[in-house]
Amino acid sequence: xxxxxxxxxxxxxxxxxxxxxxxxxxxxxxxxxxxxxxxxxxxxxxxxxxxxxxxxxxxxxxxxxxxxxxxxxxxxxxxxxxxxxxxxxxxxxxxxxxxxxxxxxxxxxxxxxxxxxxxxxxxxxxxxxxxxxxxxxxxxxxxxxxxxxxxxxxxxxxxxxxxxxxxxxxxxxxxxxxxxxxxxxxxxxxxxx
Amino acid sequence: xxxxxxxxxxxxxxxxxxxxxxxxxxxxxxxxxxxxxxxxxxxxxxxxxxxxxxxxxxxxxxxxxxxxxxxxxxxxxxxxxxxxxxxxxxxxxxxxxxxxxxxxxxxxxxxxxxxxxxxxxxxxxxxxxxxxxxxxxxxxxxxxxxxxxxxxxxxxxxxxxxxxxxxxxxxxxxxxxxxxxxxxxxxxxxxxxxxxxxxxxxxxxxxxxxxxxxxxxxxxxxxxxxxxxxxxxxxxxxxxxxxxxxxxxxxxxxxxxxxxxxxxxxxxxxxxxxxxxxxxxxxxxxxxxxxxxxxxxxxxxxxxxxxxxxxxxxxxxxxxxxxxxxxxxxxxxxxxxxxxxxxxxxxxxxx
Numbered sequence: 268x269x270x271x272x273x274x275x276x277x278x279x280x281x282x283x284x285x286x287x288x289x290x291x292x293x294x295x296x297x298x299x300x301x302x303x304x305x306x307x308x309x310x311x312x313x314x315x316x317x318x319x320x321x322x323x324x325x326x327x328x329x330x331x332x333x334x335x336x337x338x339x340x341x342x343x344x345x346x347x348x349x350x351x352x353x354x355x356x357x358x359x360x361x362x363x364x365x366x367x368x369x370x371x372x373x374x375x376x377x378x379x380x381x382x383x384x385x386x387x388x389x390x391x392x393x394x395x396x397x398x399x400x401x402x403x404x405x406x407x408x409x410x411x412x413x414x415x416x417x418x419x420x421x422x423x424x425x426x427x428x429x430x431x432x433x434x435x436x437x438x439x440x441x442x443x444x445x446x447x448x449x450x451x452x453x454x455x456x457x458x459x460x
Numbered sequence: 461x462x463x464x465x466x467x468x469x470x471x472x473x474x475x476x477x478x479x480x481x482x483x484x485x486x487x488x489x490x491x492x493x494x495x496x497x498x499x500x501x502x503x504x505x506x507x508x509x510x511x512x513x514x515x516x517x518x519x520x521x522x523x524x525x526x527x528x529x530x531x532x533x534x535x536x537x538x539x540x541x542x543x544x545x546x547x548x549x550x551x552x553x554x555x556x557x558x559x560x561x562x563x564x565x566x567x568x569x570x571x572x573x574x575x576x577x578x579x580x581x582x583x584x585x586x587x588x589x590x591x592x593x594x595x596x597x598x599x600x601x602x603x604x605x606x607x608x609x610x611x612x613x614x615x616x617x618x619x620x621x622x623x624x625x626x627x628x629x630x631x632x633x634x635x636x637x638x639x640x641x642x643x644x645x646x647x648x649x650x651x652x653x654x655x656x657x658x659x660x661x662x663x664x665x666x667x668x669x670x671x672x673x674x675x676x677x678x679x680x681x682x683x684x685x686x687x688x689x690x691x692x693x694x695x696x697x698x699x700x701x702x703x704x705x706x707x708x709x710x711x712x713x714x715x716x717x718x719x720x721x722x723x724x725x726x727x728x729x730x731x732x733x734x735x736x737x738x739x740x741x742x743x744x745x746x747x748x749x750x751x752x753x754x755x756x757x758x759x760x761x762x763x764x765x766x767x768x769x770x771x772x773x774x775x776x777x778x779x780x781x782x783x784x785x786x787x788x789x790x791x792x793x794x795x796x797x798x799x800x801x802x803x804x805x806x807x808x809x810x811x
Contacts, residue, residue: 298593305590392579398633399583406591409736414593 288427292434295418299439302411306442309407310349310364313400317342317371320393324378331377338374341367361442364404371397408442415439464729464738464800471726475654478719482712486546486661489668489708490539492701498534499694542668549667550660554614561612565757567600567622577628584637585621588644591734597621597647607631607748608755610765611643614656619647624755631744638731638741639767645730646765651723655764658716665708672705714783720764721788728793732800742797749790 321335341363348363378394421427422436430436570578582599589596597611597619607627613619621643623636631639646652704711732738748768755770763770764786787793 302593305593309590391576395576395579395583399580399587402583402587403590406587406734410591410593413733 284426285430289430289434291421292418292427292430292436295414295421296434296436298414299411299418302407302414303439306404306407306411307349309400309403310345310360313367313404314342314346314349316393316396316400320374320397323390323393324374334370334374334377338367338370341370358440368401368404371401412441415441464732467729467796467800468726468733471722471729475719475722475726478715478722479654479658482658482661482715482719485704485708485711485715486542486664487539488701489665489704490542491536492697492704493538494534494536496694496698496701497538499690499697542664545667546660546664549663550657553656553660561762562600562620562622565602565604565622565762567602570599570601580633581623581628581636581640584633584640585644588637588641588734591641592644592648592730594644594648595619597644599623601625601628602757604755604757605629606753606755606770607751608758608770609639609643609767610758610762611646612652612762612765613647614653621647624757626751627748630747630751634735634737634740635744635747637735638737638744641731641734642727642741642767644734645727646723649723649726649730651727652765654723655716655720658719662709662712662716665712669705669708672702717784717786720786723764724787724793725796728797729800732797732804736804738797738801738804742794742801745790745794745797 317338321339324335345360345363345367348360375394375397378390418436419438422431422438570582572579572582578601581601585599586596588594595616597613598621600620600622602608602622602624604624605626606624607630609621609623609627611619611621621640623639627639628636728738728741731741735741745768755766758766758770766787768790769785769787
């Protein structure tokens with residue numbers, strides 16, 4: 268009788284452990300997917316903001332046409348890369364967005380160099396929006412990486428590792444600044460000179 | 461080297477320990493009297509003052525199978541009363557709307573078009589919500605020249621962050637980001653709920669103490685001689701319980717403040733996680749500490765929700781941790797943030 272009860276308690280405890288491990292994995296998977304979508308949302312926001320920025324700056328920046336054109340070109344290729352993005356193709360999206368970030372950085376530097384431009388119209392306001400959007404992309408990426416790291420580590424930990432197969436858990440790819448993207452930045456700079 | 465994740469884990473464990481002690485202490489406040497009465501009524505053949513009716517001497521070693529034994533149920537009446545009072549108080553304080561706190565501070569909603577400062581603030585709050593995977597809280601401006609910020613709200617959908625006009629004027633963008641991250645961290649870590657719960661427990665302890673002080677319960681201890689073992693045990697328990705009750709308001713208040721200080725450190729460490737820029741928050745804290753004037757519009761009751769204590773006494777003090785402060789000393793917080801910053805830099809250098 269006593270042995271039976273002890274046995275039952277152990278079985279229930281193990282079951283409870285496995286179920287909570289399974290639930291934890293599923294919850295983390297959902298969080299990771301959601302964090303990935305957040306990056307997407309923020310990238311789209313950035314893409315939508317750029318036409319406004321270009322329009323506001325166009326008149327005053329005739330002499331910096333190449334800079335504007337580089338931003339537009341980088342934006343268009345980034346939009347294309349994002350259109351078919353999944354966590355598996357994170358590398359390609361990261362590369363395209365890296366190019367866009369570089370172009371925008373250059374644009375911001377140009378704006379900084381012309382105090383008149385900053386003072387006129389709503390460039391100042393747009394600048395803040397752009398800075399914020401850049402931050403949002405970076406923070407969305409950071410949140411995704413933090414969540415994905417926890418997810419990946421949990422998959423390999425005991426006891427969750429036992430349920431990884433049943434929960435369909437696969438390692439999520441982190442959004443890294445790849446060598447490819449790093450190398451792409453100077454290429455844009457050269458083409459504009 | 462401690463990363464912010466390690467610090468957060470350590471901090472959460474510490475808070476959990478304090479809260480468990482807290483609850484055990486309150487259970488003891490209820491159970492102590494019940495136990496004392498139980499032993500007393502067990503030792504005396506009498507109808508206890510709390511309705512206990514035990515005809516037999518209570519000795520646990522006696523393996524009695526007599527039906528009379530069934531009468532000797534331990535009825536924790538006082539514990540139940542304490543528990544019910546706690547639930548009632550909790551319900552009352554949870555139903556208190558966040559709007560009352562904000563209304564008392566004359567807060568107005570932040571408006572993107574009103575000034576560049578408010579545009580930046582709203583953007584920064586959005587950024588920090590993304591970094592922390594939170595939903596956007598309502599953002600308020602408090603018309604006070606002293607730099608300070610606070611978070612209110614007990615549940616998702618009713619979260620609010622308020623900053624003073626002084627904060628927007630004194631701090632730069634990165635520093636505002638650090639402060640907002642600290643406040644978002646308070647909401648994310650559910651500190652607002654934790655501190656409300658602790659306030660309820662502190663209130664409960666004060667209530668019990670007041671009740672005992674005014675009632676004639678104190679007379680029970682002196683009545684009757686101590687000839688049997690049970691009476692002695694009951695007497696000892698009662699004495700311990702009485703001391704606890706007298707000290708309760710003081711002890712619980714100190715424990716709540718201890719939790720409050722731990723949560724400040726935790727919010728700082730979480731802010732470092734969200735911004736990856738602990739130096740900016742450290743700078744912001746330095747600037748806030750430099751502004752020695754108290755934040756007049758923030759009431760002391762909301763002090764534990766602020767980025768820095770709004771009362772004048774705590775702001776400028778360089779002393780070690782005070783037992784009565786809601787916040788740890790600025791110097792310690794800045795020191796810890798700088799340590800996190802160095803760890804981050806070292807890791808980046810290695811990659």
